Amino acid sequence: MAVFGSGGRGVMLLGDLLIETAAACGLYGLLTRTYGPEVRGGESACFLRLGSRPFEMMPDALDLVVAFDWSNGEHFQQELQFKPNGWLIYEETVGDLPHWIPPEAVRCPVPWKRLADEIGFGARPNLVVFGALCRLLGLEDEPARAVMTARFGERDVELALRAFEHGAAWAQQAGKWGRRLPAVATDVRRWVLTGNEAIALGALQAGCGFFSGYPITPATDIMEALSRHLPERGGVLVQAEDELAAINMAIGASFAGKRAMTATSGPGFSLMAEGLGLALMAEVPLVVVDVQRVGPSTGIATKTEQADLWAAVASSHGDNPRVVLAPSSVRGCAELTVRAFDIAGAYRVPVVLLSDQFLGGRVEILDPIPLEGMDRCEQTADEHMEAGRRVHPSDPGGADAPTALSGRPGGDCVAESLEHDSSGRPDSSFRTHQFQARRRREKLQALAGEEGWIECCGDASASVALIAWGSTGGVVREAVRAAEAQGTKVKGIILHLLFPAQPEQLERILQGAEVLYVAELSSMAQFFYYLRAFYRLPSRVVSLARPGGIPYRAGELVEALTATGAAIRGAQHE
Amino acid sequence: MNKRIVSARQAKDYLSTLKPIWCPGCGDFGVLNALTMAFARLALKPEQYVIVSGIGCSSRMPGYLQGYGFHGIHGRALPVATGLKLVRSDLDVIVTIGDGDAYGIGGNHFLHAARRNVDVTCVVMDNRIYAMTKGQLSPTTPLGDVTATTQGGSVEPPLRPLLLALAAGATFVARACSWEPKRLATLLAQGIRHRGFAVIEVLSPCVTFRPEDRTLRERVVWHDREPTHDLLEAMQAALEGDGLTLGLFYQVGRPVFCGESEVHREVPMPKSPRRGLDAVLAALGESAAQD
Numbered sequence: 001m002a003v004f005g006s007g008g009r010g011v012m013l014l015g016d017l018l019i020e021t022a023a024a025c026g027l028y029g030l031l032t033r034t035y036g037p038e039v040r041g042g043e044s045a046c047f048l049r050l051g052s053r054p055f056e057m058m059p060d061a062l063d064l065v066v067a068f069d070w071s072n073g074e075h076f077q078q079e080l081q082f083k084p085n086g087w088l089i090y091e092e093t094v095g096d097l098p099h100w101i102p103p104e105a106v107r108c109p110v111p112w113k114r115l116a117d118e119i120g121f122g123a124r125p126n127l128v129v130f131g132a133l134c135r136l137l138g139l140e141d142e143p144a145r146a147v148m149t150a151r152f153g154e155r156d157v158e159l160a161l162r163a164f165e166h167g168a169a170w171a172q173q174a175g176k177w178g179r180r181l182p183a184v185a186t187d188v189r190r191w192v193l194t195g196n197e198a199i200a201l202g203a204l205q206a207g208c209g210f211f212s213g214y215p216i217t218p219a220t221d222i223m224e225a226l227s228r229h230l231p232e233r234g235g236v237l238v239q240a241e242d243e244l245a246a247i248n249m250a251i252g253a254s255f256a257g258k259r260a261m262t263a264t265s266g267p268g269f270s271l272m273a274e275g276l277g278l279a280l281m282a283e284v285p286l287v288v289v290d291v292q293r294v295g296p297s298t299g300i301a302t303k304t305e306q307a308d309l310w311a312a313v314a315s316s317h318g319d320n321p322r323v324v325l326a327p328s329s330v331r332g333c334a335e336l337t338v339r340a341f342d343i344a345g346a347y348r349v350p351v352v353l354l355s356d357q358f359l360g361g362r363v364e365i366l367d368p369i370p371l372e373g374m375d376r377c378e379q380t381a382d383e384h385m386e387a388g389r390r391v392h393p394s395d396p397g398g399a400d401a402p403t404a405l406s407g408r409p410g411g412d413c414v415a416e417s418l419e420h421d422s423s424g425r426p427d428s429s430f431r432t433h434q435f436q437a438r439r440r441r442e443k444l445q446a447l448a449g450e451e452g453w454i455e456c457c458g459d460a461s462a463s464v465a466l467i468a469w470g471s472t473g474g475v476v477r478e479a480v481r482a483a484e485a486q487g488t489k490v491k492g493i494i495l496h497l498l499f500p501a502q503p504e505q506l507e508r509i510l511q512g513a514e515v516l517y518v519a520e521l522s523s524m525a526q527f528f529y530y531l532r533a534f535y536r537l538p539s540r541v542v543s544l545a546r547p548g549g550i551p552y553r554a555g556e557l558v559e560a561l562t563a564t565g566a567a568i569r570g571a572q573h574e
Numbered sequence: 575m576n577k578r579i580v581s582a583r584q585a586k587d588y589l590s591t592l593k594p595i596w597c598p599g600c601g602d603f604g605v606l607n608a609l610t611m612a613f614a615r616l617a618l619k620p621e622q623y624v625i626v627s628g629i630g631c632s633s634r635m636p637g638y639l640q641g642y643g644f645h646g647i648h649g650r651a652l653p654v655a656t657g658l659k660l661v662r663s664d665l666d667v668i669v670t671i672g673d674g675d676a677y678g679i680g681g682n683h684f685l686h687a688a689r690r691n692v693d694v695t696c697v698v699m700d701n702r703i704y705a706m707t708k709g710q711l712s713p714t715t716p717l718g719d720v721t722a723t724t725q726g727g728s729v730e731p732p733l734r735p736l737l738l739a740l741a742a743g744a745t746f747v748a749r750a751c752s753w754e755p756k757r758l759a760t761l762l763a764q765g766i767r768h769r770g771f772a773v774i775e776v777l778s779p780c781v782t783f784r785p786e787d788r789t790l791r792e793r794v795v796w797h798d799r800e801p802t803h804d805l806l807e808a809m810q811a812a813l814e815g816d817g818l819t820l821g822l823f824y825q826v827g828r829p830v831f832c833g834e835s836e837v838h839r840e841v842p843m844p845k846s847p848r849r850g851l852d853a854v855l856a857a858l859g860e861s862a863a864q865d
Binding site: 235412 | 637
């Protein structure tokens, strides 16, 4: 379903209440929010999918559309595809329906404004609507009340409950309502999390002891979540003066022995490129999160894209082998954040965690994630520092060299941004640079050799393969299932370790595939060319690349896998 | 008693085995010596301090001193030092940078480190020129001076670093010179002992690209008054003598920066509404408690 209206109407609150109530009723669900850059008064919409299995994307068409007003509806026109017999519920006094509402949509005008006025809630009918929708969807009252109490507090909940009950009573009496969702009996208290919250959770679980960041949409809520929870766990958080400071503060804290992280989006990541090079050269462990948004420049700060891939793999200057991880689900956001800290510490490298607005901003109902690694707050300093100057192991794969300041007597360690010899002293000789540049590259070989980073779904023997990364990976999982239901066998592949590349592993997985479709939200087909650069691919590789703004729908990918669709879309890059 | 004297660290014991790359006669030698004297005077152990620097001649300092150091990138020494100090408040963090680091590329960080009152000692070796890159304009180059990049004479008025430090909120503000290392050492020791952001601007002439700055020796005057708590008075004093007055102008006590941490919270944490991440963490906490 979709709910939309002008900003400030309480659309987002309604979405939150619905998904929290659905979770309490034992349903799975996914909530995405779309809004303009305005804080208030712009367009806003939320999309909600509820059911008896987890979801990773919105359906191709909607069962239900709820409209508070039409003032900004045209902004979402492309996203508002009705199912045949889909319902349109709207405020009855708002006048003529816009031309783009399909004629077959079942129209349900509702007197929300009047209902809200009756209880003195005129300006914001959203809680009345909440009551009515709960009745319509078959969401139980008790969980809904608990959700509202948690949201508004004991003191303020009375008024909210009155609005809720007024709406519910109206729906009850209106009669024709009633589309019960199949609840799933469960004793498990499911989690309701955004991707950004999951990253914060992963950081806390991994023992992050320091976070510095600069506010930027759509990454800010990682810092907001940590501002709430990091200090109470003994950590330190700083809102830096800019992203240059943010990454360097994190580097300083990491050198001093804490697990350190920063988070940003594209424009901030560009500023951090400089510090990334420092962390690489000085071999300081660090986790840098980039929640991608539409670029370049300020672009569309509130919408998703996957076009920071090249920047993540190659930004900064010189040869700079770093690690790039890419979660493809909310669960993955938490799990890969924990992995990112472990890898950063073990290999003494900065790890870039590439998320995006679609992952970071969406709310998922998910089963609890088993996360290990609580209370690992003190990182590598004492493990890795020995008395005396630091010495890099001559074994290039070794990851146990002292790296950090321990404050131990006799220690004499200078982190160095200049090329330096094994003892950490500046050295501009050809020989040293040869050795060190190779060592920095080769130390990641052990990671590149690891299994399990490439996820497969669908039919392993299919001759058609579909590959993606990041949030598009979730769409691939759904598309493969949808294609199967239509009788088309597809091998779905999702990469989670983007650098170092794993050409051998992918080649093995691609065996038997005659054509490889590459899905990504990047106009320049960054993933397609990345694959061509680092991997051995089948002779026929077709790019489905398109710019971001709206994530793929499964139907869009399934259609593209048919010959005609591919011919049209793949023309640009093949 | 004798034994104690024998085991006491002398200034020279703080030098590393690396030989400085500075030009003979560089002011930075004086600053290096003064730092070792200050350390000896404070009887610091090398593991008790960290030297953090940026890029430039002055920023070579960490390599020439015993103990822990961080030779970072141009302009970013203060953020690195901030992160470091926040998680290791037990260590003395000394930032050794140049005028480019402090007032040019890193100017924004200088402002905010002062505003926050980060508890580090910021030693700015001001040679009024970009020396490592061979003689380009610096934010403190005097108006009209010819440099490699202002061959018709600079058209930019120089910055007044101490006014900047005072206005931004530094709590210890001094100016010294490299050719009087003993007096510099006294100020450095005071700065290291000061709790809060201590700025010590050191006139440290570049003999290669600004040989004319040797004459600064004849123009400086020591300001021997007690440091004031009064901002305007301090600004006035820092401006005296064409900005070449030396001494400690200003020292006040103000809470030092701890970041968002348990050290001091202005507002108690609001009660958890038990939604989203709060609910998850509460559930994890409960299950951990059961284990």
